[in-house]
Amino acid sequence: MAKERVTVIDIARAAGVSKSTVSLVLQGSPLVNEATRAKVNAVIRELGYVYNRSAANLRQAKSKIIGIVVNDLTNSFFAELAVGVDAVVQSAGFVQFLANTGEKSERQREVIASMREHGVSGLIISPARGTEAADLAPLVESGIPVVLVVRDIAGAGVSSLISDNRAGALAAVRHLIARGHRRIAFLGGFADTAVFEARVRGYRDALREAGLKAGDDLVVGSAPSRAGGVTAIEQAMMLEDRPTAALCFNDAVAFGVCDGLRARRLEPGADFAVIGFDDVIEAKTAVPALTTVSVDPQGMGERAAELLLKQIKAGRAEPEAIVSPVRLVIRQSCGAAVERRMKEVSS
Amino acid sequence: MAKERVTVIDIARAAGVSKSTVSLVLQGSPLVNEATRAKVNAVIRELGYVYNRSAANLRQAKSKIIGIVVNDLTNSFFAELAVGVDAVVQSAGFVQFLANTGEKSERQREVIASMREHGVSGLIISPARGTEAADLAPLVESGIPVVLVVRDIAGAGVSSLISDNRAGALAAVRHLIARGHRRIAFLGGFADTAVFEARVRGYRDALREAGLKAGDDLVVGSAPSRAGGVTAIEQAMMLEDRPTAALCFNDAVAFGVCDGLRARRLEPGADFAVIGFDDVIEAKTAVPALTTVSVDPQGMGERAAELLLKQIKAGRAEPEAIVSPVRLVIRQSCGAAVERRMKEVSS
DNA sequence: CTTAATAATTGGAACGTTCCAATCTCGTCA
DNA sequence: TGACGAGATTGGAACGTTCCAATTATTAAG
Structure with missing residues (x-):
């Protein structure tokens, strides 16, 4: 069944032209006559020719493949990031290697x-986690454009696109404080990551500027997952002076925190305010809808892809470090929306 | 910065051997002397050589790439499926194109x-959705091994690996009936898919064998997502004779149904039984933990990859249609576990 | 009618690897 | 000593494409 491979030469022979002409047609060159182009295309379809990119790559150095490597595909944040990348990469005629x-x-x-x-x-x-500049060194020396997303690596010498984690956390905690909370926890995440560090920094800064003290007992780490959120809130509720609100490391943790709250018959949003981070798609449709710091993973993927494409086109550009702005989207899990909605109804 | 490409010839020259020898080393051939192998490897490392797979692919027809195409990466079921595939594919020395x-x-x-x-x-x-055998025809004619997962396509003439959707739904609904439910809904999913059809069939069969009538009003379709689940349960609750339990098209829908239930101040698991389908990782950690039909997406990915690898190795094997068994994992959202837990406590 | 310019087409070399058949180097055995 | 075989190594052809310079065909200008 596996038939002989059809090559450009077969096409050429069948169409009565040279292989060079076929190649030209394949690349959509304007040099070739409309009639012969049509003829060649017809033969291509007829013989079921499939282009051999390996051969093409061999000749020309450029490949039309871009790679994307993520650290945890099962986390929907990264899945969304990947589809964002895919969208722009595809429309630029590249194909994505994930x-x-x-x-x-x-x-x-x-x-x-x-x-x-x-x-x-x-x-x-x-x-x-734990990737160092040295790990990336051979890659960047080779001159291949690289853009780091989500997590930056100091001294790597490549472009990066990360979200403004500190500002996001700051805004979230300010909001919680404005709503009267005084005991605010920071829940979830691995303490040895730069992202964690930045978010906690924003959290601390917000507490400090409100004259609240930021005790270490209120920041409790965990795996950055739903299960981690459950354990984190459990631990936080063991404190004698319990928090009344929490900023979570990410949305997955926040969902876990909601689960844990419910397990103790506490209603998230009403009895305890929770804010997430990332704004995963499910955040909007969850009940209660999750108040969260929106980083728009898909959009981030798109921007990262655009940045990369720009560098590829430019040959070798200066590395840029972009920090992507972030905004607090207030929904129900922090209690604010419930109030607001009641106001709306009564007006 | 972008240095000249170093090729196998450069290595050969530097190591004082021929390119053929270098090639042999690259492929780990036992023919080459241990000393020269070491020498060559040293030079390879020293010059920062990177293997050019395009060139290799050109010469030998086999490529060490396997492709996986999924219909919705943002659905964690498929993300998990992909990591399952990736795991086995990788350890077989292949690389995955997603x-x-x-x-x-x-x-x-x-x-x-x-x-x-x-x-x-x-x-x-x-x-x-909507893929037909004809769409796949050119692909299968080319003789490259293909395995369809999750959704089978009639007449495509390739291997497939799908889960036993009917049996799973049957078991789930039987369980609901055994627990005393009489008004059981089927919520979510697009009605024009084979998977939907099979699950609904299992649902209907279970009702029928219990002498319950399966009214069409109780099966309500929707997008197979969390948001879809919310709308589906809302619609189901508009019925004058409301259901007291539901089998959902998948876990995402089930989570949405829980959300929708809570929005009406109904506690899933206590006031209303819900069962999902797929057993996504979050199902276990959600609160209430989701009773669901486990299809083990990651395991399914692994099995699909193994099947594919087998076919690749065999050259051209007979298409197999595997239906993967499925099991009902009873947790809290159907109310059973709550009861059981109370019994455990009292004993 | 010649020449120049333009439009289309073409053959061959090149890309970096693998494969094959051929060669070389030993040590061993008769 | 010569023949043999095993172990290592090697040169060159081949894979399917693109690129380049060269060629041919066509048209326009003089």
Whole structure:
């Protein structure tokens, strides 16, 4: 069944032209006559020709593949990021090579190597935990454009696109304070990441400027997952002086916190205010709808892809460090919307 | 900065051997002397050589790439499926090319074509809605191994791996009936899909065998998402004779149904029984933990990958249609576990 | 009618690898 | 000593495309 491979030469023979002409047609060159173009295209369709990109790549150095490596595909934040990237990459005529590292740096090394071997013309990386500048050094030295997303790596010397984590946390906690909360926790996340550090910094700054003290017992780390959120809130509720509100490391944790709250017969939004981070799609439709710091993962993916494409086109651009603004979207889980809605109804 | 590409010839020259020897080393051939192998490897590291897979692919027809195309990456079911595939594919020395079609068959055509051009040696496809056998025809004629997952396509003539949707729904609804429910709804999903059809069939069969009538008003379709679940339950609760339990099209819908229930001050698991389908990771940690039909997406991905690998190795195998067994995992959202837990406590 | 310019087409080299058949180097055995 | 075979190594052809310079066909200008 597996028929002989049809090549450009077969097409040429069948169409009565040279292989060069066929090649020209394939690349949509304006040099070729309309009639022959039509003829060639017809033969191509007829013989079921499939373009051999390996051969093309071999000849010309550029590959039309861009790679994206994420640290946790099962986290919908990254899945959305990937579809954002895919959208723009695709429409630019590139194809996306996606790999998941599962936070393992060994695995990350492998997939990056593999992508290099396949000749990707650019790479978008959301680095695994613990990735250092040295790990990326061979890659950046090779001159392949790289943009880091979500997590920046100091001294890597490549472009990065991260969200303004400190500002987001600051805004969220200010909001909580404005609504009268005094005991505010920071829940979830691994303490050894830059993202965690930035978010906690914003949290602390907000408390400080309100003259509240930021005790260490109120920031409790955990896995940045739904399950982690459950354990984090449980731990926080063991404190003798319990918090009445929490900013969570991300939305997954926030959902877990809501779950944990309910398990203790506390209604999130009414009895306890919770704010997430990321604005995953489900945040809007959850009940109560999650108040969260919107970082628009899909949009971030799009911007990262655009940045990368720009660098690919430019050959070798100066690395830029973009910090993407962030905004607090107030929904129901922090209690604000409930109040507001009641006001609306009564007016 | 972008240095000259170092090739196998450069290595050969630097190591004082021929390019053939270097090639042999690269492929780990046992033919080459240990000393020269070490020498060559040292030079490879020293010069920062990166293997050019395009060139290799050109020479030998096999490519070490397998492609996976999913219809909705933002649905964590598919994200997990993809990581399952990735795990086995990777350990077999292949690399995974992942693309997302977003349910658009035009897009699906493009990505499949692109993968063919890159010379994938096999393809795992979770087809977009509305994909027909004819759409896949050119692909299967080319003789490249394909396995369809999640959704089968009649007459496509390729292997498929789907879960036993009817049996799962049957078991779930039987359980609901055994717990005394009489008004049971089927919520969510697009009615024009085979998966929907099979699940509803199981649902109907269970009702019928219990002598319950399966009114059409109790099956309400919607988008297979969290938001869809919210609207579906809302619609179901408009009925004058309200259901007291529901089997949902998938877990995302089930979560939405829980949300919708809470919005009406009904506690899922206590006031209304809900069962999902898929057993996404969050199902276990949600509150209440979701009773669901476990299809183990990650395991399914692994099995699909193994099947594909087997076919790739075998050259051209007979298409197999595997239906993967499924099991009802009883947690809290159907009310059963609550009862059981109380019993445990009292004993 | 010649020449120049333009439009289309073309053959061959090149890309970096693998494969094949051929060669070289030993040590061993008769 | 010569023949043999095993172990290592090697040169060159091939894979399917693109690029370049060259060629041919066509049209316009003089």
